[in-house]
Amino acid sequence: VDASEPRPGNSDPHKKLPPGMVLGKDGKPCRTCSSLASFTSQTKNLRASSATAGSAASGAAAAAAAAGAGAGASTATAKLPDDCPADVETLGRSTWTLLHSIAATYPQRPTTAEQSDLRTFMGVFSRLYPCWVCAEDFQAYLQQQQIRVGSRDEFGRWLCEAHNAVNAKLGKDAFDCARWEERWRTGWKD
Numbered sequence: 001v002d003a004s005e006p007r008p009g010n011s012d013p014h015k016k017l018p019p020g021m022v023l024g025k026d027g028k029p030c031r032t033c034s035s036l037a038s039f040t041s042q043t044k045n046l047r048a049s050s051a052t053a054g055s056a057a058s059g060a061a062a063a064a065a066a067a068g069a070g071a072g073a074s075t076a077t078a079k080l081p082d083d084c085p086a087d088v089e090t091l092g093r094s095t096w097t098l099l100h101s102i103a104a105t106y107p108q109r110p111t112t113a114e115q116s117d118l119r120t121f122m123g124v125f126s127r128l129y130p131c132w133v134c135a136e137d138f139q140a141y142l143q144q145q146q147i148r149v150g151s152r153d154e155f156g157r158w159l160c161e162a163h164n165a166v167n168a169k170l171g172k173d174a175f176d177c178a179r180w181e182e183r184w185r186t187g188w189k190d
């Protein structure tokens with residue numbers, strides 16, 4: 001599931017969600033499933049509509065606020081301040097850094113126990129990942145593409161392919177998996 005797409009299946013059909021907004025299973029906006037722009041747009045809309053109840057003048061102000069927020073929703077360059085809760089992109093970047101760094105430090109010849117730990121970790125990770133739409137797709141990926149943990153390179157490439165599957169879903173370029181170790185362990189050769 002592309003978390004940057006609206007999720008009508010999870011929303012109240014009577015409410016319009018901005019593009020990129022995903023609701024949590026509690027029906028409230030899910031910050032870690034949504035882009036910063038859509039989350040900001042949604043919360044501004046909510047604040048604007050509660051401030052307007054019963055007043056024509058404030059109704060006009062709310063419309064203006066909502067329009068401004070709507071424009072903000074298409075701002076691809078929105079940057080989350082460092083000390084704010086993570087949105088889907090900040091969370092994703094940090095998580096890929098952790099996962100690829102685990103691959104980079106995984107033994108070339110792991111013991112049976114290390115292989116078992118990694119398999120367990122990835123299974124638990126796929127169930128606890130804080131963006132639930134991302135987590136469901138990742139669990140499905142794990143079902144289809146059995147995890148490979150036999151060596152550092154085996155896991156590094158498996159993870160690179162898993163990351164590429166998400167890249168493809170989001171319309172991003174594929175990464176050259178022959179270079180995963182340069183990116184995450186040794187640094188670029190050239």
Ligand code: FAD
Nearest residue numbers: 001002003004089092093095096134138160163164166175
């Ligand atoms: P990221 O994709 O976060 O990549 C970070 C860096 O990794 C890149 O700059 C690049 O140098 C390197 N890189 C890129 N591709 C590869 C690769 N294949 N192998 C090795 N290195 C690579 N977002 C959604 O909107 N919907 C989802 O369903 C979704 N599912 C996700 C599932 C998981 C398990 C994770 C960890 C994240 C998911 N995300 C999802 C977040 C998404 O993948 C990105 O992290 C986010 O969009 C930010 O992207 P980015 O372009 O900054 O780079």
